[in-house]
Amino acid sequence: MDTSELNRFVVILIYGSLVLLSLLKLSNPIKVNRKANFWFGIFLFLWSSFWLDEILFLVTDSTIEIHSLLFVRFIQFFTPxxxxxxxxxxxxxxxxxxxxxxxxxxxPVIFLISLIFIEFGFYEFQYVILSLILFQALFYTGLSYFTIRKHQKKIQQFSSNTEDINLxxxxxxxxxxFIVNIVYVIYNLSYNPNSLNFFINSVFLLVIYFVGYNSLKQKEIYPVEERQREELISIDENAETEGVRKKLISDDELLKLKNQLETLMDIEKPYLDSELNLIRLSELLSISTHHLSYVINTGFQKNFFQYVNEYRIEYAKKLLKDSSKNKLSILGIAYESGFNSKTSxxxxxxxxxxxxPSEFKK
Incomplete structure (x- = not known):
């Protein structure tokens, strides 16, 4: 099988995988992250359309340039x-x-107007089209990246194990x-782009399988109950690092709650629960999530994730030092200490x- 035949096979796998994955995300059989999965399914379907020309060529053995149709080009513009x-x-x-x-x-409106001008023979608008495609891709890619980074800080304010929800x-x-596109652009400027098709498509296929595996196992990030969900989302991800914080309780009340929290952590050891979150801990302490977050952020100068996991590590250190626990593996000690994976x-x-942990044990 030569490279061109392999590339055709890879293209079929790419298109089929994206369409199937899109349908799975849109139907959302496990009913989690409903709105997110809906839009992710639309994204995957639009992404699959970029290989539609090649698929139609393989099926009909004739060149059909679907991507050149105004409606298709306009719809594809919404992918980012x-x-x-x-x-x-x-x-x-x-x-x-x-x-x-x-x-x-x-x-999109400017893009559509430019497409219409091209249809009427104003081909100089092709440069506007290319600029808009490039700008939109970079803008929304960057915006998505910074939104995820912000999310990763926020979840540390209410979750003690973030591995399954950090996106x-x-x-x-x-x-x-981003890296693949840079390689593709540089290669196009210097070499025959056709020779790169198999490599690029192979990388995309691996990315799609990676997307499929991770998106299908993505858990619900926030509680399903709407009131709790809105409470957690309203917590400021930068609260523990702010120089000036809004004072929610008096200094005396803060000191009292700090002592109660430390007593609770020392005696009941709620941190050994791998599913411990801000809501569960606030219920044990009989205070609101906002007040508990304030106590941890202001009273201990930490976020919830740091505060809970420091207790877990101290507990793990005791287990590693305890000769009676020598039969426990590192993974066993991780689970005993409240972690849900060896990596975290x-x-x-x-x-x-x-x-x-192994170095510490020695």
Whole structure:
């Protein structure tokens, strides 16, 4: 099988995988992250359309340039926007569109007008088209990346284990696609682009399988109950680093709650629950989530993630020193200490002690 035949096979896999994955996300059989999965499904379907010409050629054995149709080009222009909207709803499921969000339609309208001018023979607008495509792709890719980074800070304010909800996989997709596009542009300037097709398509196929695996196992990020969800989303991700904070309680009340929290952590050890979050801990302390967040941020100068995991690491250190626990593996100690994976345990342990658990045990 030569390279061209392999490339055809890869193209079929790409298109089929994207369409199937799109249908799975739109139908959302496990009913999680509903709005995010809807927009992600639309994004995948639009993404698949970029291979439609090649698929039709393989089926009909004749060149059919679907991508040159005005309607298709206009719809494909929305691909980066739908990706950003999926990121937006993953990170903020209670987001609602406002009148001000009409600003997102400005570039598509300019794009459509440029397409119409080209249809009437004003081919100089082709440069406007290319500029708009490039700008929109870079703008929404960058906006999606910074939205995910902001989300990764926010979830540390209410979750003690962030590995399953940090959306790292979306961040990796953005970086990989950005690098692939740079390679493609540079190669096009210097070499025959056709020779790169197989390589680029192979990379895209791997990215699609990576997307499929991670998107299908993505858990619900925020609680399903709307009141709790809105409470957590309203917590400021920068609260623990702000120089001036809004004072929610008096200094005396703060000191009292700090002591109560430390007593609770020492006696009941709620941190050993791998599913512990701000809501559960606030219920144990019988205070609101906002007050508990304020106590941890202001009273201990930490976020919720840091505060809970420091207790877990101290508990793990005791287990590692305890000769009666020698039968426990590192993974066993991680689970005993409240972590839900060896990776998160090793990363947190190394960050707080400058040693791996194995090094500390020796």
């Amino acid at each position: 926007i739908t990706f950003y909207l999926s990121v937006l709803f993953y990170t903020n499921p209670v987001f609602k569109f406002k009148i001000s969000d009409l600003k997102y339609t400005i570039l 790292n996989w979306l961040e990796y997709i953005i970086l990989i696609l 345990f090793n990363t947190t342990f190394k960050k707080l002690t400058n040693q791996t």
